[in-house]
Every structure is written in C-alpha cells, then in structure tokens.
Amino acid sequence: MRWLAAAVFPLGNRRLCLVFRQQLTTVITNRKIKRRKSGVFTDEEQQSRWWEEEKREDGVKWSTLEHKGPVFAPPYERVPRNVRFFYDGKPLDLTEETEEAATFYAKMLNHDYCTKDVFNNNFFKDFRKTMTSKEKEIIKDFRKCNFQEMFEFFQAESEKRKAATxxxxxxxxxxxxxxxxxxxxxxxxxxxxxxxxxxxxxxxxxxxxxxxxxxxxxxxxxxxxxxxxxxxxxxxxxxxxxxxxxxxxxxxxxxxxxxxxxxxxxxxxxxxxxxxSSKLKGEKDHIKYETARRLDKVIDKIRATYRDEWKSKEMRVRQRAVALYFIDKLALRAGNEKDEDQADTVGCCSLRVEHVQLHKELNGKENVVVFDFPGKDSIRYYNEVEVEKRVFKNLELFMEHKKEGDDLFDRLNTQVLNEHLKELMEGLTAKVFRTYNASKTLQSQLDLLTDPSATVPEKLLAYNRANRAVAILCNHQRSVPKGHQKSMENLKEKIKAKRDAIDDCEAEYHDLKKAAKRGSMKEKINSDKKGKQLERLKEQLKKLELQETDRDENKTIALGTSKLNYLDPRISVAWCKKNGVPIEKIFNKTQRTKFLWAVHMADENYRF
DNA sequence: GCAGGTACTTAGAATAGGCACG
DNA sequence: CGTGCCTATTCTAAGTACCTGC
Incomplete structure (x- = not known):
C-alpha cells in the first residue's frame, strides 16, 4: 500500500506543500480496507487528507461552516420533597433557585474543597445572592447550613445509575x-x-x-x-x-x-x-512541530548567543539571556504576568526572588540553583540544578538589594523575551523550546533505550521510559492514583502466583523429559507441550514484572500530557514502524485519530 | 510600554466505559 | 455473568501569545 508523505518548505511568506510518494511497508500501513463494497465512503475517508493538500495562506481559517449550535445544560430538576435542607437543625423549604445553589454545594460535600475557608466563604456569598429576601433573613450563618440529606440523595442517585439494568x-x-x-x-x-x-x-x-x-x-x-x-x-x-x-x-x-x-x-x-482530529487542529499541530524542527537547525547558534549575552553590559540583555537559558535547559514555561484575583503561580519570566535559592555548594555539586515555585495548575516545581558559574554570578547580581516578592528578572517579561526570540528565528517563542526539548529528548532517549533485539513488552517499557524522561523534564505530575498501593500489591500477588506456576510447571517438565528420554512418541509430545507451556509462563511473568516496574515508576508522573501536546507523533510512529511495534500499543484510539496525519506522513526513517 | 481583550493550546482531575477475572 | 479495576474520555481551568488602542 502506498501513502503520501509531505514536507513543508518555507517559500517567501508562504508555505508550499510538496508531496512525495513513498513506499511504506510496516505494521502501521495495515489498516482496515477503507472503501466499502457499495462504494460508500467510511467516516475516515470523508475526512479531508489535509496533509496531502495545499495550505491556505493568510488568516482565513475556513470558507464554509455550518453547525447545530451548542447543547444546553439540562434544566434544573428539584429534589424530592423528602430531601431537605436544614438550617440550624431545622428543615427549611428553599425556593427553586436557592435550592439549586444548595445542590451545587451538596454535590461536593465529600470533596476537599469543602474544608477550605475561601471556598466556603465564596460559596456562601454567592449562595446568599441567589436567596430571596425572606431566605436571606433566615440563612445568615454558613456553619448552620446542613446539606447532608441532599448529599446522600445524590450519592444514592449515582448508585442507582451504576446499578441500572x-x-x-x-x-x-x-x-x-x-x-x-x-x-x-x-x-x-x-x-x-x-x-x-x-x-x-x-x-x-x-x-x-x-x-x-x-x-x-x-x-x-x-x-x-x-x-x-x-x-x-x-x-x-x-x-x-x-x-x-x-x-x-x-x-x-x-x-x-x-x-x-x-x-x-x-x-x-x-x-x-x-x-x-480536525483538519484545523491537526494542521496547526503539524506546524507546531515543524517550527520546533526549525529551531533544531539554529539551536547551537542561539545557545552560543545567550551564553555570550551572560556577559553583556546591559542588565536587560543579561536577564533575558539567563531566562532563556532556563527555558531551554529546564523547559520552563514563559511565565506571563497574572492578575491578583488568580492563584499565585509563576513561570520563568515571572519568577520572584523567593522562588530560587543559591548555593555555592550543595550535595557535592557547585553553583546550585534550587527552584521551588508553584507552576501552572499550582503544580510544584522543585529542582536542584547545577548551573554555569556565570549564570550563578548573574543570579546573585539580579537578586542584590531585592526582598521577597520582587521579580527576579525585573527588566524582563514574556513580550520582551518573545520579541527577541522572533529576531532569532521566524515563529520562535518561549513555548517552542518546550516542544523542541521534549521531542528532542524523546528521540534521543528512544535511540538510547531501544534494544532492537528485545521483545515487544521490553520495547514498550523502553518507550514508556523515554516518554517518562520527557514528562519529568516538563514536570508533568499527577496525584498518586486512588488505590495505587493496592493495585501494586495485586500485581505482586499475580507475580508470585505466576512464579509458583512456573515452579510447578518446571518440575512437571523435568519429569516428563525423563519419561520422554526412554519413552514413546506420545511421551515426547507431552514433554514438548510442557516445554512450550513453560516458555509461555515465563514470558507472562516477564511481562508482569515489566508492568510492575512501569507502574511504580509512573506513580506520580503523567505521561499523557507530553504525548498529546509535546512529542512530535512522527517520532513515535517511526519508532513503531522500525521496531515492529503495533501503533495501538502506544497510541489509543483517540490519539490515533488525533495523529492520523503523522501515521501517514512518517516512515520508519523519520527523524525529528 | 502597558492594560485589556481575544483566540488558541496545554493541564490534571473527574467520570465513564469496557474488559479481565473469578 | 457480575464486579472491580484500569484505561479512555470528558471536562474545564489555566496557561501562551499576540493584537489593539492609548
């Protein structure tokens, strides 16, 4: 089967899509037959193959667009009469609107949010706004509100849904x-x-x-x-x-x-x-990775330049150069300014002096910067980083005469930084570095960790480890999944059971082999069968053990975010093709539809 | 330069769904 | 043939980036 691979070349302002024919032979091309006997097109074929078409110029995103509009949230349904709101120990009838607001809180009663004062105060303030003057007259103290019956009602409803036939x-x-x-x-x-x-x-x-x-x-x-x-x-x-x-x-x-x-x-x-999965999103995604690949061509020069600028006479330039170094080396986010009425989180440009600690020496390393700050989604970023002496000296300088709350880079913000980056390369912004370093890391880790002679499960562990290296770089964390410990115990249990089975099987095999030596054809066949069974069991054990390692290493690390947003999917596609790993082992259905373009574009020789 | 506005990508948590296992 | 668990999907908050008008 033949697929088309396209390469994009800059041509003046425009981009022209050149199309090459290429022979692909590996697993990924083993796709379902797409045309039905009747000649009707399947969904997949109805979708445009934008990667084979010419690109649209200018800011126009589409020519025709028709849709049915959004779906509205279902209207509020009152809770049954016997499900009551209590105030000060006594049941209290609420008007519909007030009751609805009460249910919002009731539904979250077992959530951590409800232990927070800010949450409760904000809710109560808005709750009171929905009340009639009569209700306001009565409901004055949040602590006297009791949502328990409502909470139990919704729990029961949820149980009912689960138990439905x-x-x-x-x-x-x-x-x-x-x-x-x-x-x-x-x-x-x-x-x-x-x-x-x-x-x-x-x-x-x-x-x-x-x-x-x-x-x-x-x-x-x-x-x-x-x-x-x-x-x-x-x-x-x-x-x-x-x-x-x-x-x-x-x-x-x-x-x-x-x-x-x-x-x-x-x-x-x-x-x-x-x-x-849409053309509009896919095209944009493709361009994102092409921009990151263009960065690869000039990265050495950019690195040399910012290193040089650490010595600049101009403070603004030095700060810019140090910030860019962090963005490049640590994959930090740009760090736009934020309003007062949002959570206090920072990125590179918005780092404050309290977010970094300088140590001449720490744990045997010299010139160590300890980063400790809340990043996007208030996820903590903690990292002890050994830096170049010059960077260290600069940081000392930037922090001189500053107090807690002051900006580390007081002459810098994301606009200034991005304006500078635009000069270095067309389309370059701070976030391109994150994409670039993530994809680059995946590629190099795959090169490093993949043993061509390994089994598929072993290769998958290697892939996940490469993916994990990226997730760690990008600080993609998750809370330990509920029941992680139990799930690990179960897995250990399974492994133990498998080991016992192997022991038994081995003993039986040993006996059968003995019997076969002197014995008949039938005994030989039996011995062979046992041997095969033993092999299979050992393989299964290996797989379980790999799974155990993988799951434990993944406890607090989220792989999905990088896979979906930072890793050029063509790297993964190429790796699969080259290593005989079915694509569905690393991309689920959603990911395969999102990255359909990559499956078509990349052959086993694709390099980021 | 900067404040505010707009459009889009990136993010982890919550929830739904489906599958392996007894 | 449920059921409990894991994965996939959904949800929507929280980022980035750039524009406009002073």
Missing part, C-alpha cells in the same frame, strides 16, 4: 449517541468534522486550582442570550431554543470557534471548538 443503560447510551450525531459534528469546507466540546458548561461551583481566590463561587447557567454563534455567511444559522435569541450571530472566518460565551466567575470568554 443493561437495558436502561443501553437506552441512555443510544440517547447520548443520537445527541452526538446531531450536535457533535459540523460541516466545514465540505468535510464533516467532530466538535470538541459541543455542550455548554453546566452551572455549578467554580473549582479553581491551588489557592484560587475565587474557588467556590457560583458559575451561573448559560442562556442562549449569553451565546455568540459563529458560522458561514451562507450556512443555516443554528436555531436557538424556542422563545430565545442568541446574543449574536457572526460570520468570522478568521477564527475557528463555533460558539462562545463569557463565563461569569473570571469574566473569560469560553469557546466551542473542533476536536483535535
């Missing part, structure tokens, strides 16, 4: 599928594409991460009159729910969103956009 679940499933079929897709430039989030966010309590000052505030219900629709000029405008109107209908083909609204807690615009 097969038939009931099937009905639900079918309803959901019908909804997706109707609202989950749009037509864009003649192709049917999946929408990412076609449901409007339901009302509830705002769950800010970390020490967010707004956690617990009520996210209000979105009405049609809050929603802006974006679609093609000549397409059918999605009908708003009867009796309502959209806030606005526009036809802006320089943006990719289908609908938007302003969320009330932070005042941010929220969007309905396409699924990652």
């Amino acid at each position: 097969k038939e009931e679940k099937l009905v639900k499933k079918n309803e959901n599928e019908a909804l997706i079929k109707e609202y989950g897709f749009c037509m864009i430039d003649g192709h049917k594409e999946k929408i990412g989030n076609f449901r409007l966010e339901p009302p509830g309590l705002f769950r800010g991460r970390g020490e967010h000052p707004k956690m617990g505030m009520i996210k209000r219900r979105i009405q049609a009159s809050d929603v802006s629709i974006n679609c093609g000029k000549d397409s059918k405008v999605p009908p708003p729910p009867s009796g309502s109107r959209w806030k606005e209908v526009r036809h802006d083909n320089t943006v990719t969103w289908l609908a938007s609204w302003i969320e009330n807690v932070q005042g941010q615009v929220k969007y309905i956009m396409l699924n990652p």
Whole structure:
C-alpha cells in the first residue's frame, strides 16, 4: 500500500506543500480496507487528507461552516420533597433557585474543597445572592447550613445509575449517541468534522486550582442570550431554543470557534471548538512541530548567543539571556504576568526572588540553583540544578538589594523575551523550546533505550521510559492514583502466583523429559507441550514484572500530557514502524485519530 | 510600554466505559 | 455473568501569545 508523505518548505511568506510518494511497508500501513463494497465512503475517508493538500495562506481559517449550535445544560430538576435542607437543625423549604445553589454545594460535600475557608466563604456569598429576601433573613450563618440529606440523595442517585439494568443503560447510551450525531459534528469546507466540546458548561461551583481566590463561587447557567454563534455567511444559522435569541450571530472566518460565551466567575470568554482530529487542529499541530524542527537547525547558534549575552553590559540583555537559558535547559514555561484575583503561580519570566535559592555548594555539586515555585495548575516545581558559574554570578547580581516578592528578572517579561526570540528565528517563542526539548529528548532517549533485539513488552517499557524522561523534564505530575498501593500489591500477588506456576510447571517438565528420554512418541509430545507451556509462563511473568516496574515508576508522573501536546507523533510512529511495534500499543484510539496525519506522513526513517 | 481583550493550546482531575477475572 | 479495576474520555481551568488602542 502506498501513502503520501509531505514536507513543508518555507517559500517567501508562504508555505508550499510538496508531496512525495513513498513506499511504506510496516505494521502501521495495515489498516482496515477503507472503501466499502457499495462504494460508500467510511467516516475516515470523508475526512479531508489535509496533509496531502495545499495550505491556505493568510488568516482565513475556513470558507464554509455550518453547525447545530451548542447543547444546553439540562434544566434544573428539584429534589424530592423528602430531601431537605436544614438550617440550624431545622428543615427549611428553599425556593427553586436557592435550592439549586444548595445542590451545587451538596454535590461536593465529600470533596476537599469543602474544608477550605475561601471556598466556603465564596460559596456562601454567592449562595446568599441567589436567596430571596425572606431566605436571606433566615440563612445568615454558613456553619448552620446542613446539606447532608441532599448529599446522600445524590450519592444514592449515582448508585442507582451504576446499578441500572443493561437495558436502561443501553437506552441512555443510544440517547447520548443520537445527541452526538446531531450536535457533535459540523460541516466545514465540505468535510464533516467532530466538535470538541459541543455542550455548554453546566452551572455549578467554580473549582479553581491551588489557592484560587475565587474557588467556590457560583458559575451561573448559560442562556442562549449569553451565546455568540459563529458560522458561514451562507450556512443555516443554528436555531436557538424556542422563545430565545442568541446574543449574536457572526460570520468570522478568521477564527475557528463555533460558539462562545463569557463565563461569569473570571469574566473569560469560553469557546466551542473542533476536536483535535480536525483538519484545523491537526494542521496547526503539524506546524507546531515543524517550527520546533526549525529551531533544531539554529539551536547551537542561539545557545552560543545567550551564553555570550551572560556577559553583556546591559542588565536587560543579561536577564533575558539567563531566562532563556532556563527555558531551554529546564523547559520552563514563559511565565506571563497574572492578575491578583488568580492563584499565585509563576513561570520563568515571572519568577520572584523567593522562588530560587543559591548555593555555592550543595550535595557535592557547585553553583546550585534550587527552584521551588508553584507552576501552572499550582503544580510544584522543585529542582536542584547545577548551573554555569556565570549564570550563578548573574543570579546573585539580579537578586542584590531585592526582598521577597520582587521579580527576579525585573527588566524582563514574556513580550520582551518573545520579541527577541522572533529576531532569532521566524515563529520562535518561549513555548517552542518546550516542544523542541521534549521531542528532542524523546528521540534521543528512544535511540538510547531501544534494544532492537528485545521483545515487544521490553520495547514498550523502553518507550514508556523515554516518554517518562520527557514528562519529568516538563514536570508533568499527577496525584498518586486512588488505590495505587493496592493495585501494586495485586500485581505482586499475580507475580508470585505466576512464579509458583512456573515452579510447578518446571518440575512437571523435568519429569516428563525423563519419561520422554526412554519413552514413546506420545511421551515426547507431552514433554514438548510442557516445554512450550513453560516458555509461555515465563514470558507472562516477564511481562508482569515489566508492568510492575512501569507502574511504580509512573506513580506520580503523567505521561499523557507530553504525548498529546509535546512529542512530535512522527517520532513515535517511526519508532513503531522500525521496531515492529503495533501503533495501538502506544497510541489509543483517540490519539490515533488525533495523529492520523503523522501515521501517514512518517516512515520508519523519520527523524525529528 | 502597558492594560485589556481575544483566540488558541496545554493541564490534571473527574467520570465513564469496557474488559479481565473469578 | 457480575464486579472491580484500569484505561479512555470528558471536562474545564489555566496557561501562551499576540493584537489593539492609548
């Protein structure tokens, strides 16, 4: 089977897509037959193969766009009369709106959020805003509110859902599928594409991460009159729910969103956009990795330049050079400024003096910088890094006469940095370094860790370890999964059982072999069979042991984020092809649809 | 230069779903 | 043939980046 691989070359301002034919032979090309006997196209074929087409220039994102509009959150349903809200020990009837707000809190009663004062205070403030004056008169003290019955009701509801019969679940499933079929897709430039989030966010309590000052505030219900629709000029405008109107209908083909609204807690615009499998997203993703590969061509020069600038007379230039060094070496995020009313987190440019500690010597290393700061999502970044002496000296200089709360790089921000980066390479920004170093690390780790003669499970451990190296670089963490310890114990149990089985099998094999030596054909066959069984058991044991290592190493590390956002998928595709590893061992279905372009574009010789 | 606005990518947690196992 | 567990999917918050208008 033949596939097309495309390479992109800069040509003046434009990019021209050149197409090569290439013979691919490995596992990945063993795809389902795509044309049905009837000649009807399958979904896959309906999708555009944008990677084989010419690219659109300028800021225009599409020519035609038609969709059905967003799906609204289901209307509030009152809880049964016997499910009561208690105030000061006594049941209290609430008006519908107040009751709904109470259920928002009740649903979270067993959550950690409810132990936080900020959360409770914010909730109570908004809760009171929804109350009638009568209710306000009574409900004055949050500590006297009791949501327990409501909480138990929702727990029971959830149990009920889980315990539903097969038939009931099937009905639900079918309803959901019908909804997706109707609202989950749009037509864009003649192709049917999946929408990412076609449901409007339901009302509830705002769950800010970390020490967010707004956690617990009520996210209000979105009405049609809050929603802006974006679609093609000549397409059918999605009908708003009867009796309502959209806030606005526009036809802006320089943006990719289908609908938007302003969320009330932070005042941010929220969007309905396409699924990652779409052409629009895929093309952008491809460009992202091509930009990172262009960085590879100039990285040596850039590194030499910033090292040189550590000596600059200009403080601004020195700070820029040191910051860039961190971004490059440690894959730090750019670090935009943030508002007061958000959680206090930082990235490189927004580091403050309290986030770094300088040690002339630490644990046998010299010139050590200890980073300790809350990053995106308030995930802690902790790293003890040995740096060049010059960097160390510069940091001492930057920190002179500063106190806690002062910016480390007081002459620098992300705009200044990115303006500089643009000079070094077209399209270069701080985040390109993260993509570049992540993909580069995967490639080099795969080279290092893959033993061509290893078994597939061993190769998979190598792949996961390479992936893990990237996740560690990018500081992609997760909380230890619930029941991790138990799951490890189970695995150990399984391993023990397997070992016992092997022992038994070995003993039997030994006896049979003896019997076979002097014995008949039948005994020989039996002995051979046992031998095969033993082999199989040993293989299974090996696999379990590899799984154990992998799972434990992965306890607090999240691999998904880097796989989805930082690793050029063509590296993985090429690795699979080269090593005879089926692609589905490393990409699940979602990832395979997102990265379909890469599966087609990369052969086993692809290098990042 | 900077404040505010817009559009898009990246992020971990929550939840749904499906599959292996007894 | 459930059920308990793990993986996949969904959800939406939180970033980056760049634009505009002073």
